[in-house]
Amino acid sequence: MSKVVLITGGSSGIGKSVGEFLIGKGYKVYGTSRTPEKYTSSKFPIVALDVTDNQTITQAVAEVLTKEGHIDVLINNAGVGITGPIEEIPEAEIKSNFETNLFGPINVIKAVLPSMREHKSGLIINITSIAGYMGLPYRGIYSASKGAFELVTEAFRIELKDFNIQMTNVAPGDFATNIASSRYHAPILENSPYKKSYGNTLILMDSHVDSGKDPMLMAKAIYKIINTSNPKVHYKIGEFMQKFSIVLKRILPDKVYEKLLINHYKL
Known part of the structure; x- marks a missing residue:
């Protein structure tokens, strides 16, 4: 029986690539989008889901469970950038990002979780970011x-250990996707004290x-994780x-690491 995979934000970028790869490996894949009608040519079904709308989340999960009876893997991929x-940055935009x-x-x-717990199995892969390991300027x-x-994933893993439900973080670096065009950019204001440094960054x-x-x-990488019997807590995927x-941040004094970031961004 093919494993059923649900990928949030599965219509483009990383989510689309993961879905198409898993389809080729024999998985039954469902992606999600706020506007599924735009993706009629998708290689796998796209169901309506907006992660900021609980009703659509409930409906999307129920739709997949009705069709398949189980969800074996959830890939929490939907996300948005902000600079x-x-x-x-307006408070409303900060709250929207969270x-x-x-x-x-x-x-x-x-x-x-209720369905996974009922079936006594499941894997949840949370797509985070290498940027989540450090406070990057702008x-x-x-x-x-x-x-x-x-951090939520770390806590969740321990809470779920008695139910045979596994969870892991996958933190990507920079990938060639459309995230830059879809993220919120605070405007570069003419009278801003940050105009030059923010613009260059x-x-x-x-x-x-x-x-x-x-x-x-x-x-x-995600295919390999799905086929790992005991996934690690954290995975980092990207340039060396x-x-x-992340290693440097762990071993260097805080101010030395901060200086490295300042030099990298030419600030």
């Missing part, structure tokens, strides 16, 4: 929301995404230096 000086990157995925997990809110999701961040890794690397930056 800007923290001082200048709704999408943290509260929404938690609610999707809550929706699939990406502080994004770092915070993804970092919080990493924004250009640098976008160039990192444009030259990022092929999302198929993530697809292959991006992954190594």
